[in-house]
Amino acid sequence: MLTFLCAFAAFFAYNIVTMLVVFLCAVTIGVSSGGFVVFYLIVVLYFIGFVYLTLVWQLASVVTVLEDSWGFKAMVKSKELIKGKMVLSIFIFFTLVLSFVLIRILFKKMVVDGWSVSSVDRTAYGVLCFLLLSCLFLFGLVLQTVLYFVCKSYHHENIDRSALADHLEVYRGEYVPLTAKDVQLEQYQV
Numbered sequence: 001m002l003t004f005l006c007a008f009a010a011f012f013a014y015n016i017v018t019m020l021v022v023f024l025c026a027v028t029i030g031v032s033s034g035g036f037v038v039f040y041l042i043v044v045l046y047f048i049g050f051v052y053l054t055l056v057w058q059l060a061s062v063v064t065v066l067e068d069s070w071g072f073k074a075m076v077k078s079k080e081l082i083k084g085k086m087v088l089s090i091f092i093f094f095t096l097v098l099s100f101v102l103i104r105i106l107f108k109k110m111v112v113d114g115w116s117v118s119s120v121d122r123t124a125y126g127v128l129c130f131l132l133l134s135c136l137f138l139f140g141l142v143l144q145t146v147l148y149f150v151c152k153s154y155h156h157e158n159i160d161r162s163a164l165a166d167h168l169e170v171y172r173g174e175y176v177p178l179t180a181k182d183v184q185l186e187q188y189q190v
Helices: 002-028 033-066 072-082 086-112 119-154 161-172
Strands: none
Touching (some): 033 086, 086 119
């Protein structure tokens, strides 16, 4: 939760600074032809910074779970980890965003605006879009975790499996893994 709040603060500060820059440029340059070029440049730089902050935040969420750091410390750690694998991170990010947009378009066309299909078909498409979106979110979490391990491997950082298992033991709660004896089925006569 602390990592999320730190990421929120970073995004908030980033947006405030961007609004101040846009305001100052609008006041000093105005709406001349040069002003549109500067505004376009600000939008492109804002988008690049937004993607970078999102990548750092997503990896910081994984760092928070798998390591003993949280908050700004986790964000700094993820910033360090992401160096060298930025292209892969951006590719994963845009692939997930593109998949999300395609599912939204499918939902809008088939469920919201699906006037030519029956209500049963619309419901089926709605359930399909829900399942696709759920799978996409879970797949994104798995990809973020895999990216974390790829980045750690790239930086030649040691991944201590026993320490990681001990650290993750806290999240398991009251879960007790099944043994082979628990899973055996009884034989029934029909």
